Amino acid sequence: MVTFTSFPNPKDSFSYAPPKFSTEDKNDMDIDVYEDDDDGEDFDSGTKLTCPGEPITSSHAYMRGHGTFIDQETVISSVAGTIERVNKLVSVRAIRTRYNAEVGDLIVGRITEVQPRRWKVDANSRQDAVLMLSSINLPGGVQRRKLESDELQIRQFFEEGDLLVAEVQSFFADGTMSLHTRSLTYGKLRNGQLVCVPPILIRRLKSHFVSLPCNVDLILGLNGYIWVSKHINQNRRPGEEGLDAESVYSNQNEAIDAPTRMAISRVTNLIKVLASHFVPLSDVILLEAYEWAIENDVEVKDLTQTDVCEALILTVGTKG
Known part of the structure:
Protein backbone atom coordinates (compact mmCIF):
# COMPACT_ATOMS: atom_id res chain seq x y z
CA MET A 1 0.00 0.00 0.00
CA VAL A 2 1.39 3.42 -0.99
CA THR A 3 0.35 6.69 0.60
CA PHE A 4 1.05 10.20 -0.67
CA THR A 5 1.75 13.26 1.42
CA SER A 6 1.64 16.72 -0.10
CA PHE A 7 3.61 19.68 1.14
CA PRO A 8 2.75 23.30 0.28
CA ASN A 9 5.21 25.13 -1.91
CA PRO A 10 7.44 27.51 0.08
CA LYS A 11 7.18 31.22 -0.48
CA ASP A 12 10.72 31.53 -1.69
CA SER A 13 12.10 30.68 -5.12
CA PHE A 14 12.40 26.95 -4.41
CA SER A 15 9.67 24.44 -5.22
CA TYR A 16 9.62 20.88 -3.98
CA ALA A 17 8.18 17.87 -5.73
CA PRO A 18 5.63 15.93 -3.68
CA PRO A 19 7.48 12.97 -2.15
CA LYS A 20 6.20 9.41 -1.99
CA PHE A 21 6.80 7.20 1.04
CA SER A 22 6.15 3.52 1.43
CA THR A 23 4.52 2.22 4.61
CA GLU A 24 7.00 -0.63 4.63
CA ASP A 25 9.86 1.77 5.12
CA LYS A 26 9.80 2.31 8.89
CA ASN A 27 13.24 3.87 9.18
CA ASP A 28 13.48 7.62 9.66
CA MET A 29 15.61 8.91 6.80
CA ASP A 30 16.41 12.52 6.05
CA ILE A 31 15.88 12.11 2.33
CA ASP A 32 13.19 12.88 -0.21
CA VAL A 33 11.85 9.98 -2.25
CA TYR A 34 10.61 10.61 -5.76
CA GLU A 35 8.13 8.70 -7.85
CA ASP A 36 9.82 6.19 -10.06
CA ASP A 37 8.24 7.35 -13.32
CA ASP A 38 11.14 6.31 -15.50
CA ASP A 39 14.39 4.46 -15.42
CA GLY A 40 16.26 7.64 -14.60
CA GLU A 41 19.35 9.07 -16.20
CA ASP A 42 22.77 7.59 -15.82
CA PHE A 43 25.69 9.55 -14.37
CA ASP A 44 29.10 8.74 -12.99
CA SER A 45 29.33 8.05 -9.27
CA GLY A 46 32.43 8.41 -7.14
CA THR A 47 34.59 10.01 -9.85
CA LYS A 48 32.75 13.17 -10.92
CA LEU A 49 33.39 16.35 -8.96
CA THR A 50 30.52 18.78 -8.48
CA CYS A 51 30.36 22.42 -7.44
CA PRO A 52 27.70 24.08 -5.27
CA GLY A 53 24.63 24.80 -7.39
CA GLU A 54 25.49 22.26 -10.10
CA PRO A 55 22.51 20.09 -11.23
CA ILE A 56 23.00 16.37 -10.64
CA THR A 57 19.83 14.78 -11.98
CA SER A 58 16.24 15.70 -12.75
CA SER A 59 14.96 12.14 -12.79
CA HIS A 60 12.23 11.17 -10.32
CA ALA A 61 13.82 7.75 -9.99
CA TYR A 62 16.48 8.97 -7.54
CA MET A 63 16.32 9.92 -3.87
CA ARG A 64 17.96 13.05 -2.47
CA GLY A 65 20.72 12.43 0.08
CA HIS A 66 23.09 14.58 2.11
CA GLY A 67 24.89 17.39 0.34
CA THR A 68 22.01 18.12 -2.06
CA PHE A 69 18.84 20.18 -2.31
CA ILE A 70 15.94 20.45 -4.75
CA ASP A 71 15.04 23.28 -7.09
CA GLN A 72 12.10 22.74 -9.46
CA GLU A 73 12.29 18.94 -9.30
CA THR A 74 16.06 18.95 -9.99
CA VAL A 75 18.55 17.53 -7.50
CA ILE A 76 21.33 20.09 -7.07
CA SER A 77 24.62 19.85 -5.21
CA SER A 78 24.92 22.10 -2.16
CA VAL A 79 28.65 21.43 -1.53
CA ALA A 80 31.80 20.83 -3.55
CA GLY A 81 32.55 17.13 -3.59
CA THR A 82 32.12 13.79 -5.30
CA ILE A 83 28.82 12.22 -6.28
CA GLU A 84 28.02 8.99 -4.48
CA ARG A 85 25.13 6.76 -5.49
CA VAL A 86 23.89 3.74 -3.56
CA ASN A 87 21.08 2.16 -5.54
CA LYS A 88 18.64 5.08 -5.94
CA LEU A 89 20.13 7.27 -3.21
CA VAL A 90 22.21 10.18 -4.54
CA SER A 91 24.41 12.22 -2.22
CA VAL A 92 27.48 14.44 -2.43
CA ARG A 93 30.46 13.81 -0.17
CA ALA A 94 32.23 17.07 0.59
CA ILE A 95 35.89 17.33 -0.29
CA ARG A 96 36.86 19.76 2.44
CA THR A 97 35.59 18.11 5.58
CA ARG A 98 36.91 16.84 8.85
CA TYR A 99 37.72 13.19 9.34
CA ASN A 100 34.87 11.05 10.68
CA ALA A 101 36.45 8.13 12.51
CA GLU A 102 35.27 4.56 12.82
CA VAL A 103 36.41 1.89 15.24
CA GLY A 104 39.36 0.01 13.76
CA ASP A 105 40.61 2.89 11.57
Missing part, protein backbone atom coordinates in the same frame (compact mmCIF):
# COMPACT_ATOMS: atom_id res chain seq x y z
CA LEU A 106 44.34 3.39 11.27
CA ILE A 107 45.39 7.01 11.71
CA VAL A 108 48.56 9.09 11.86
CA GLY A 109 48.50 11.81 14.51
CA ARG A 110 50.59 14.34 16.39
CA ILE A 111 50.83 14.71 20.16
CA THR A 112 49.50 18.14 21.17
CA GLU A 113 49.39 17.89 24.97
CA VAL A 114 50.62 15.63 27.75
CA GLN A 115 48.13 15.13 30.58
CA PRO A 116 48.08 12.84 33.62
CA ARG A 117 47.99 9.24 32.36
CA ARG A 118 47.04 10.32 28.83
CA TRP A 119 48.01 12.27 25.72
CA LYS A 120 45.93 14.46 23.46
CA VAL A 121 46.46 13.73 19.76
CA ASP A 122 45.71 15.86 16.71
CA ALA A 123 43.95 13.42 14.37
CA ASN A 124 42.61 15.95 11.84
CA SER A 125 39.15 15.48 13.33
CA ARG A 126 36.62 17.81 14.92
CA GLN A 127 38.27 17.34 18.30
CA ASP A 128 41.55 15.93 19.53
CA ALA A 129 41.80 12.21 20.16
CA VAL A 130 42.96 10.68 23.45
CA LEU A 131 45.68 8.08 23.93
CA MET A 132 45.61 6.57 27.42
CA LEU A 133 48.78 5.42 29.16
CA SER A 134 47.12 2.03 29.63
CA SER A 135 46.65 1.76 25.83
CA ILE A 136 50.31 1.74 24.78
CA ASN A 137 53.04 -0.85 24.52
CA LEU A 138 55.91 -0.68 26.96
CA PRO A 139 59.48 -0.71 25.62
CA GLY A 140 60.45 -4.20 24.59
CA GLY A 141 56.84 -5.26 24.16
CA VAL A 142 56.44 -6.09 27.86
CA GLN A 143 52.83 -6.80 28.85
CA ARG A 144 52.00 -5.64 32.37
CA ARG A 145 49.88 -3.12 34.21
CA LYS A 146 51.06 0.48 34.10
CA LEU A 147 52.53 1.58 37.42
CA GLU A 148 52.97 4.95 39.07
CA SER A 149 56.57 4.96 37.90
CA ASP A 150 55.34 4.72 34.31
CA GLU A 151 53.13 7.76 34.85
CA LEU A 152 56.08 9.73 36.18
CA GLN A 153 58.04 8.84 33.02
CA ILE A 154 55.17 9.54 30.64
CA ARG A 155 57.21 12.00 28.58
CA GLN A 156 59.75 9.29 27.82
CA PHE A 157 57.08 7.58 25.73
CA PHE A 158 55.51 10.53 23.89
CA GLU A 159 55.88 14.28 24.23
CA GLU A 160 54.48 17.32 22.43
CA GLY A 161 55.19 17.28 18.70
CA ASP A 162 55.80 13.55 18.39
CA LEU A 163 54.15 11.77 15.46
CA LEU A 164 52.62 8.35 15.91
CA VAL A 165 50.52 5.76 14.12
CA ALA A 166 47.64 4.31 16.11
CA GLU A 167 44.28 2.57 15.80
CA VAL A 168 40.87 3.90 16.81
CA GLN A 169 39.80 1.72 19.73
CA SER A 170 36.50 3.28 20.88
CA PHE A 171 34.68 6.55 21.49
CA PHE A 172 33.95 8.42 24.70
CA ALA A 173 30.49 9.77 25.54
CA ASP A 174 31.31 13.16 24.00
CA GLY A 175 32.47 11.58 20.72
CA THR A 176 36.20 11.84 21.41
CA MET A 177 38.29 9.11 19.83
CA SER A 178 40.18 6.72 22.09
CA LEU A 179 43.34 5.39 20.46
CA HIS A 180 45.65 2.49 21.24
CA THR A 181 49.14 1.40 20.21
CA ARG A 182 49.13 -2.05 21.80
CA SER A 183 50.89 -3.65 18.85
CA LEU A 184 54.40 -3.48 17.46
CA THR A 185 52.75 -2.32 14.25
CA TYR A 186 52.02 1.03 15.92
CA GLY A 187 54.14 3.53 17.76
CA LYS A 188 56.30 6.62 17.28
CA LEU A 189 57.23 7.61 13.72
CA ARG A 190 60.75 8.44 12.62
CA ASN A 191 62.96 8.68 9.52
CA GLY A 192 60.47 10.43 7.26
CA GLN A 193 58.11 13.32 6.66
CA LEU A 194 54.39 14.01 6.92
CA VAL A 195 52.06 14.77 4.00
CA CYS A 196 48.55 16.11 4.59
CA VAL A 197 45.76 15.42 2.08
CA PRO A 198 41.93 15.56 2.29
CA PRO A 199 40.69 12.46 4.15
CA ILE A 200 38.20 11.76 1.37
CA LEU A 201 41.08 10.78 -0.92
CA ILE A 202 42.36 7.92 1.28
CA ARG A 203 40.80 4.65 0.22
CA ARG A 204 40.13 1.88 2.70
CA LEU A 205 42.63 -0.87 1.96
CA LYS A 206 43.39 -4.29 3.31
CA SER A 207 46.64 -2.88 4.65
CA HIS A 208 47.54 0.79 5.01
CA PHE A 209 51.24 -0.03 5.40
CA VAL A 210 52.73 0.18 1.90
CA SER A 211 56.31 -0.59 0.87
CA LEU A 212 57.50 0.78 -2.47
CA PRO A 213 60.43 -0.76 -4.38
CA CYS A 214 62.43 2.45 -3.92
CA ASN A 215 63.33 1.77 -0.26
CA VAL A 216 60.39 3.91 0.92
CA ASP A 217 57.56 2.97 3.29
CA LEU A 218 54.15 4.63 3.39
CA ILE A 219 51.52 4.74 6.12
CA LEU A 220 48.20 5.89 4.66
CA GLY A 221 46.27 7.29 7.60
CA LEU A 222 42.53 7.34 7.03
CA ASN A 223 42.46 10.78 8.64
CA GLY A 224 44.36 12.27 5.69
CA TYR A 225 47.85 12.20 7.24
CA ILE A 226 50.38 10.16 5.22
CA TRP A 227 53.79 9.22 6.60
CA VAL A 228 56.58 8.78 4.02
CA SER A 229 59.73 7.28 5.51
CA LYS A 230 62.82 5.23 4.93
CA HIS A 231 62.29 1.48 4.75
CA ILE A 232 63.48 -0.27 7.90
CA ASN A 233 64.54 -3.89 8.06
CA GLN A 234 62.33 -5.03 10.89
CA ASN A 235 62.89 -7.80 13.39
CA ARG A 236 59.52 -9.48 13.02
CA ARG A 237 57.94 -11.80 15.48
CA PRO A 238 56.30 -14.95 14.10
CA GLY A 239 53.10 -13.90 12.41
CA GLU A 240 53.49 -10.20 13.26
CA GLU A 241 54.82 -7.36 11.18
CA GLY A 242 55.74 -4.19 12.96
CA LEU A 243 58.29 -1.83 14.34
CA ASP A 244 61.37 -2.93 16.23
CA ALA A 245 60.34 -3.14 19.87
CA GLU A 246 63.55 -1.49 21.09
CA SER A 247 63.10 1.61 18.91
CA VAL A 248 59.38 2.26 19.38
CA TYR A 249 59.98 5.31 21.60
CA SER A 250 63.34 6.45 20.26
CA ASN A 251 63.66 10.10 19.18
CA GLN A 252 66.78 9.55 17.09
CA ASN A 253 66.46 9.31 13.32
CA GLU A 254 68.68 6.86 11.51
CA ALA A 255 71.19 7.92 8.89
CA ILE A 256 69.47 8.32 5.51
CA ASP A 257 71.58 8.28 2.36
CA ALA A 258 71.08 10.69 -0.55
CA PRO A 259 69.25 8.26 -2.91
CA THR A 260 66.73 7.41 -0.19
CA ARG A 261 66.18 11.09 0.57
CA MET A 262 65.59 11.67 -3.12
CA ALA A 263 63.11 8.78 -3.27
CA ILE A 264 61.21 10.11 -0.24
CA SER A 265 61.00 13.56 -1.84
CA ARG A 266 59.82 12.07 -5.15
CA VAL A 267 57.06 10.05 -3.49
CA THR A 268 56.02 13.08 -1.44
CA ASN A 269 55.72 15.27 -4.53
CA LEU A 270 53.76 12.55 -6.35
CA ILE A 271 51.28 12.39 -3.47
CA LYS A 272 50.87 16.18 -3.51
CA VAL A 273 50.28 16.23 -7.27
CA LEU A 274 47.70 13.45 -7.13
CA ALA A 275 45.96 15.05 -4.15
CA SER A 276 45.86 18.47 -5.83
CA HIS A 277 43.92 16.87 -8.70
CA PHE A 278 41.67 14.94 -6.29
CA VAL A 279 42.86 11.49 -7.37
CA PRO A 280 41.93 8.81 -4.78
CA LEU A 281 45.10 7.42 -3.20
CA SER A 282 45.81 3.70 -2.87
CA ASP A 283 48.85 1.44 -2.96
CA VAL A 284 48.24 0.59 -6.64
CA ILE A 285 47.87 4.21 -7.74
CA LEU A 286 50.99 5.35 -5.85
CA LEU A 287 53.05 2.48 -7.26
CA GLU A 288 51.94 3.28 -10.81
CA ALA A 289 52.72 6.96 -10.29
CA TYR A 290 56.22 6.17 -9.03
CA GLU A 291 56.88 3.77 -11.93
CA TRP A 292 55.69 6.43 -14.37
CA ALA A 293 58.11 8.98 -12.89
CA ILE A 294 61.02 6.52 -13.14
CA GLU A 295 60.18 5.39 -16.69
CA ASN A 296 59.98 8.99 -17.91
CA ASP A 297 63.09 9.99 -15.97
CA VAL A 298 61.29 12.84 -14.21
CA GLU A 299 63.39 14.74 -11.70
CA VAL A 300 61.99 15.53 -8.28
CA LYS A 301 61.94 19.29 -8.88
CA ASP A 302 60.16 18.81 -12.24
CA LEU A 303 57.14 17.13 -10.63
CA THR A 304 55.76 20.55 -9.73
CA GLN A 305 55.69 21.75 -13.35
CA THR A 306 52.28 22.06 -14.97
CA ASP A 307 52.98 19.96 -18.06
CA VAL A 308 54.48 17.13 -15.98
CA CYS A 309 51.52 17.18 -13.60
CA GLU A 310 49.05 17.01 -16.50
CA ALA A 311 50.91 14.10 -18.08
CA LEU A 312 50.92 12.23 -14.76
CA ILE A 313 47.21 12.77 -14.21
CA LEU A 314 46.36 11.67 -17.76
CA THR A 315 48.34 8.46 -17.27
CA VAL A 316 47.52 7.57 -13.68
CA GLY A 317 44.59 9.74 -12.64
CA THR A 318 42.11 8.09 -15.01
CA LYS A 319 42.66 4.77 -13.21
CA GLY A 320 41.69 6.19 -9.82
Whole structure:
Protein backbone atom coordinates (compact mmCIF):
# COMPACT_ATOMS: atom_id res chain seq x y z
CA MET A 1 0.00 0.00 0.00
CA VAL A 2 1.39 3.42 -0.99
CA THR A 3 0.35 6.69 0.60
CA PHE A 4 1.05 10.20 -0.67
CA THR A 5 1.75 13.26 1.42
CA SER A 6 1.64 16.72 -0.10
CA PHE A 7 3.61 19.68 1.14
CA PRO A 8 2.75 23.30 0.28
CA ASN A 9 5.21 25.13 -1.91
CA PRO A 10 7.44 27.51 0.08
CA LYS A 11 7.18 31.22 -0.48
CA ASP A 12 10.72 31.53 -1.69
CA SER A 13 12.10 30.68 -5.12
CA PHE A 14 12.40 26.95 -4.41
CA SER A 15 9.67 24.44 -5.22
CA TYR A 16 9.62 20.88 -3.98
CA ALA A 17 8.18 17.87 -5.73
CA PRO A 18 5.63 15.93 -3.68
CA PRO A 19 7.48 12.97 -2.15
CA LYS A 20 6.20 9.41 -1.99
CA PHE A 21 6.80 7.20 1.04
CA SER A 22 6.15 3.52 1.43
CA THR A 23 4.52 2.22 4.61
CA GLU A 24 7.00 -0.63 4.63
CA ASP A 25 9.86 1.77 5.12
CA LYS A 26 9.80 2.31 8.89
CA ASN A 27 13.24 3.87 9.18
CA ASP A 28 13.48 7.62 9.66
CA MET A 29 15.61 8.91 6.80
CA ASP A 30 16.41 12.52 6.05
CA ILE A 31 15.88 12.11 2.33
CA ASP A 32 13.19 12.88 -0.21
CA VAL A 33 11.85 9.98 -2.25
CA TYR A 34 10.61 10.61 -5.76
CA GLU A 35 8.13 8.70 -7.85
CA ASP A 36 9.82 6.19 -10.06
CA ASP A 37 8.24 7.35 -13.32
CA ASP A 38 11.14 6.31 -15.50
CA ASP A 39 14.39 4.46 -15.42
CA GLY A 40 16.26 7.64 -14.60
CA GLU A 41 19.35 9.07 -16.20
CA ASP A 42 22.77 7.59 -15.82
CA PHE A 43 25.69 9.55 -14.37
CA ASP A 44 29.10 8.74 -12.99
CA SER A 45 29.33 8.05 -9.27
CA GLY A 46 32.43 8.41 -7.14
CA THR A 47 34.59 10.01 -9.85
CA LYS A 48 32.75 13.17 -10.92
CA LEU A 49 33.39 16.35 -8.96
CA THR A 50 30.52 18.78 -8.48
CA CYS A 51 30.36 22.42 -7.44
CA PRO A 52 27.70 24.08 -5.27
CA GLY A 53 24.63 24.80 -7.39
CA GLU A 54 25.49 22.26 -10.10
CA PRO A 55 22.51 20.09 -11.23
CA ILE A 56 23.00 16.37 -10.64
CA THR A 57 19.83 14.78 -11.98
CA SER A 58 16.24 15.70 -12.75
CA SER A 59 14.96 12.14 -12.79
CA HIS A 60 12.23 11.17 -10.32
CA ALA A 61 13.82 7.75 -9.99
CA TYR A 62 16.48 8.97 -7.54
CA MET A 63 16.32 9.92 -3.87
CA ARG A 64 17.96 13.05 -2.47
CA GLY A 65 20.72 12.43 0.08
CA HIS A 66 23.09 14.58 2.11
CA GLY A 67 24.89 17.39 0.34
CA THR A 68 22.01 18.12 -2.06
CA PHE A 69 18.84 20.18 -2.31
CA ILE A 70 15.94 20.45 -4.75
CA ASP A 71 15.04 23.28 -7.09
CA GLN A 72 12.10 22.74 -9.46
CA GLU A 73 12.29 18.94 -9.30
CA THR A 74 16.06 18.95 -9.99
CA VAL A 75 18.55 17.53 -7.50
CA ILE A 76 21.33 20.09 -7.07
CA SER A 77 24.62 19.85 -5.21
CA SER A 78 24.92 22.10 -2.16
CA VAL A 79 28.65 21.43 -1.53
CA ALA A 80 31.80 20.83 -3.55
CA GLY A 81 32.55 17.13 -3.59
CA THR A 82 32.12 13.79 -5.30
CA ILE A 83 28.82 12.22 -6.28
CA GLU A 84 28.02 8.99 -4.48
CA ARG A 85 25.13 6.76 -5.49
CA VAL A 86 23.89 3.74 -3.56
CA ASN A 87 21.08 2.16 -5.54
CA LYS A 88 18.64 5.08 -5.94
CA LEU A 89 20.13 7.27 -3.21
CA VAL A 90 22.21 10.18 -4.54
CA SER A 91 24.41 12.22 -2.22
CA VAL A 92 27.48 14.44 -2.43
CA ARG A 93 30.46 13.81 -0.17
CA ALA A 94 32.23 17.07 0.59
CA ILE A 95 35.89 17.33 -0.29
CA ARG A 96 36.86 19.76 2.44
CA THR A 97 35.59 18.11 5.58
CA ARG A 98 36.91 16.84 8.85
CA TYR A 99 37.72 13.19 9.34
CA ASN A 100 34.87 11.05 10.68
CA ALA A 101 36.45 8.13 12.51
CA GLU A 102 35.27 4.56 12.82
CA VAL A 103 36.41 1.89 15.24
CA GLY A 104 39.36 0.01 13.76
CA ASP A 105 40.61 2.89 11.57
CA LEU A 106 44.34 3.39 11.27
CA ILE A 107 45.39 7.01 11.71
CA VAL A 108 48.56 9.09 11.86
CA GLY A 109 48.50 11.81 14.51
CA ARG A 110 50.59 14.34 16.39
CA ILE A 111 50.83 14.71 20.16
CA THR A 112 49.50 18.14 21.17
CA GLU A 113 49.39 17.89 24.97
CA VAL A 114 50.62 15.63 27.75
CA GLN A 115 48.13 15.13 30.58
CA PRO A 116 48.08 12.84 33.62
CA ARG A 117 47.99 9.24 32.36
CA ARG A 118 47.04 10.32 28.83
CA TRP A 119 48.01 12.27 25.72
CA LYS A 120 45.93 14.46 23.46
CA VAL A 121 46.46 13.73 19.76
CA ASP A 122 45.71 15.86 16.71
CA ALA A 123 43.95 13.42 14.37
CA ASN A 124 42.61 15.95 11.84
CA SER A 125 39.15 15.48 13.33
CA ARG A 126 36.62 17.81 14.92
CA GLN A 127 38.27 17.34 18.30
CA ASP A 128 41.55 15.93 19.53
CA ALA A 129 41.80 12.21 20.16
CA VAL A 130 42.96 10.68 23.45
CA LEU A 131 45.68 8.08 23.93
CA MET A 132 45.61 6.57 27.42
CA LEU A 133 48.78 5.42 29.16
CA SER A 134 47.12 2.03 29.63
CA SER A 135 46.65 1.76 25.83
CA ILE A 136 50.31 1.74 24.78
CA ASN A 137 53.04 -0.85 24.52
CA LEU A 138 55.91 -0.68 26.96
CA PRO A 139 59.48 -0.71 25.62
CA GLY A 140 60.45 -4.20 24.59
CA GLY A 141 56.84 -5.26 24.16
CA VAL A 142 56.44 -6.09 27.86
CA GLN A 143 52.83 -6.80 28.85
CA ARG A 144 52.00 -5.64 32.37
CA ARG A 145 49.88 -3.12 34.21
CA LYS A 146 51.06 0.48 34.10
CA LEU A 147 52.53 1.58 37.42
CA GLU A 148 52.97 4.95 39.07
CA SER A 149 56.57 4.96 37.90
CA ASP A 150 55.34 4.72 34.31
CA GLU A 151 53.13 7.76 34.85
CA LEU A 152 56.08 9.73 36.18
CA GLN A 153 58.04 8.84 33.02
CA ILE A 154 55.17 9.54 30.64
CA ARG A 155 57.21 12.00 28.58
CA GLN A 156 59.75 9.29 27.82
CA PHE A 157 57.08 7.58 25.73
CA PHE A 158 55.51 10.53 23.89
CA GLU A 159 55.88 14.28 24.23
CA GLU A 160 54.48 17.32 22.43
CA GLY A 161 55.19 17.28 18.70
CA ASP A 162 55.80 13.55 18.39
CA LEU A 163 54.15 11.77 15.46
CA LEU A 164 52.62 8.35 15.91
CA VAL A 165 50.52 5.76 14.12
CA ALA A 166 47.64 4.31 16.11
CA GLU A 167 44.28 2.57 15.80
CA VAL A 168 40.87 3.90 16.81
CA GLN A 169 39.80 1.72 19.73
CA SER A 170 36.50 3.28 20.88
CA PHE A 171 34.68 6.55 21.49
CA PHE A 172 33.95 8.42 24.70
CA ALA A 173 30.49 9.77 25.54
CA ASP A 174 31.31 13.16 24.00
CA GLY A 175 32.47 11.58 20.72
CA THR A 176 36.20 11.84 21.41
CA MET A 177 38.29 9.11 19.83
CA SER A 178 40.18 6.72 22.09
CA LEU A 179 43.34 5.39 20.46
CA HIS A 180 45.65 2.49 21.24
CA THR A 181 49.14 1.40 20.21
CA ARG A 182 49.13 -2.05 21.80
CA SER A 183 50.89 -3.65 18.85
CA LEU A 184 54.40 -3.48 17.46
CA THR A 185 52.75 -2.32 14.25
CA TYR A 186 52.02 1.03 15.92
CA GLY A 187 54.14 3.53 17.76
CA LYS A 188 56.30 6.62 17.28
CA LEU A 189 57.23 7.61 13.72
CA ARG A 190 60.75 8.44 12.62
CA ASN A 191 62.96 8.68 9.52
CA GLY A 192 60.47 10.43 7.26
CA GLN A 193 58.11 13.32 6.66
CA LEU A 194 54.39 14.01 6.92
CA VAL A 195 52.06 14.77 4.00
CA CYS A 196 48.55 16.11 4.59
CA VAL A 197 45.76 15.42 2.08
CA PRO A 198 41.93 15.56 2.29
CA PRO A 199 40.69 12.46 4.15
CA ILE A 200 38.20 11.76 1.37
CA LEU A 201 41.08 10.78 -0.92
CA ILE A 202 42.36 7.92 1.28
CA ARG A 203 40.80 4.65 0.22
CA ARG A 204 40.13 1.88 2.70
CA LEU A 205 42.63 -0.87 1.96
CA LYS A 206 43.39 -4.29 3.31
CA SER A 207 46.64 -2.88 4.65
CA HIS A 208 47.54 0.79 5.01
CA PHE A 209 51.24 -0.03 5.40
CA VAL A 210 52.73 0.18 1.90
CA SER A 211 56.31 -0.59 0.87
CA LEU A 212 57.50 0.78 -2.47
CA PRO A 213 60.43 -0.76 -4.38
CA CYS A 214 62.43 2.45 -3.92
CA ASN A 215 63.33 1.77 -0.26
CA VAL A 216 60.39 3.91 0.92
CA ASP A 217 57.56 2.97 3.29
CA LEU A 218 54.15 4.63 3.39
CA ILE A 219 51.52 4.74 6.12
CA LEU A 220 48.20 5.89 4.66
CA GLY A 221 46.27 7.29 7.60
CA LEU A 222 42.53 7.34 7.03
CA ASN A 223 42.46 10.78 8.64
CA GLY A 224 44.36 12.27 5.69
CA TYR A 225 47.85 12.20 7.24
CA ILE A 226 50.38 10.16 5.22
CA TRP A 227 53.79 9.22 6.60
CA VAL A 228 56.58 8.78 4.02
CA SER A 229 59.73 7.28 5.51
CA LYS A 230 62.82 5.23 4.93
CA HIS A 231 62.29 1.48 4.75
CA ILE A 232 63.48 -0.27 7.90
CA ASN A 233 64.54 -3.89 8.06
CA GLN A 234 62.33 -5.03 10.89
CA ASN A 235 62.89 -7.80 13.39
CA ARG A 236 59.52 -9.48 13.02
CA ARG A 237 57.94 -11.80 15.48
CA PRO A 238 56.30 -14.95 14.10
CA GLY A 239 53.10 -13.90 12.41
CA GLU A 240 53.49 -10.20 13.26
CA GLU A 241 54.82 -7.36 11.18
CA GLY A 242 55.74 -4.19 12.96
CA LEU A 243 58.29 -1.83 14.34
CA ASP A 244 61.37 -2.93 16.23
CA ALA A 245 60.34 -3.14 19.87
CA GLU A 246 63.55 -1.49 21.09
CA SER A 247 63.10 1.61 18.91
CA VAL A 248 59.38 2.26 19.38
CA TYR A 249 59.98 5.31 21.60
CA SER A 250 63.34 6.45 20.26
CA ASN A 251 63.66 10.10 19.18
CA GLN A 252 66.78 9.55 17.09
CA ASN A 253 66.46 9.31 13.32
CA GLU A 254 68.68 6.86 11.51
CA ALA A 255 71.19 7.92 8.89
CA ILE A 256 69.47 8.32 5.51
CA ASP A 257 71.58 8.28 2.36
CA ALA A 258 71.08 10.69 -0.55
CA PRO A 259 69.25 8.26 -2.91
CA THR A 260 66.73 7.41 -0.19
CA ARG A 261 66.18 11.09 0.57
CA MET A 262 65.59 11.67 -3.12
CA ALA A 263 63.11 8.78 -3.27
CA ILE A 264 61.21 10.11 -0.24
CA SER A 265 61.00 13.56 -1.84
CA ARG A 266 59.82 12.07 -5.15
CA VAL A 267 57.06 10.05 -3.49
CA THR A 268 56.02 13.08 -1.44
CA ASN A 269 55.72 15.27 -4.53
CA LEU A 270 53.76 12.55 -6.35
CA ILE A 271 51.28 12.39 -3.47
CA LYS A 272 50.87 16.18 -3.51
CA VAL A 273 50.28 16.23 -7.27
CA LEU A 274 47.70 13.45 -7.13
CA ALA A 275 45.96 15.05 -4.15
CA SER A 276 45.86 18.47 -5.83
CA HIS A 277 43.92 16.87 -8.70
CA PHE A 278 41.67 14.94 -6.29
CA VAL A 279 42.86 11.49 -7.37
CA PRO A 280 41.93 8.81 -4.78
CA LEU A 281 45.10 7.42 -3.20
CA SER A 282 45.81 3.70 -2.87
CA ASP A 283 48.85 1.44 -2.96
CA VAL A 284 48.24 0.59 -6.64
CA ILE A 285 47.87 4.21 -7.74
CA LEU A 286 50.99 5.35 -5.85
CA LEU A 287 53.05 2.48 -7.26
CA GLU A 288 51.94 3.28 -10.81
CA ALA A 289 52.72 6.96 -10.29
CA TYR A 290 56.22 6.17 -9.03
CA GLU A 291 56.88 3.77 -11.93
CA TRP A 292 55.69 6.43 -14.37
CA ALA A 293 58.11 8.98 -12.89
CA ILE A 294 61.02 6.52 -13.14
CA GLU A 295 60.18 5.39 -16.69
CA ASN A 296 59.98 8.99 -17.91
CA ASP A 297 63.09 9.99 -15.97
CA VAL A 298 61.29 12.84 -14.21
CA GLU A 299 63.39 14.74 -11.70
CA VAL A 300 61.99 15.53 -8.28
CA LYS A 301 61.94 19.29 -8.88
CA ASP A 302 60.16 18.81 -12.24
CA LEU A 303 57.14 17.13 -10.63
CA THR A 304 55.76 20.55 -9.73
CA GLN A 305 55.69 21.75 -13.35
CA THR A 306 52.28 22.06 -14.97
CA ASP A 307 52.98 19.96 -18.06
CA VAL A 308 54.48 17.13 -15.98
CA CYS A 309 51.52 17.18 -13.60
CA GLU A 310 49.05 17.01 -16.50
CA ALA A 311 50.91 14.10 -18.08
CA LEU A 312 50.92 12.23 -14.76
CA ILE A 313 47.21 12.77 -14.21
CA LEU A 314 46.36 11.67 -17.76
CA THR A 315 48.34 8.46 -17.27
CA VAL A 316 47.52 7.57 -13.68
CA GLY A 317 44.59 9.74 -12.64
CA THR A 318 42.11 8.09 -15.01
CA LYS A 319 42.66 4.77 -13.21
CA GLY A 320 41.69 6.19 -9.82
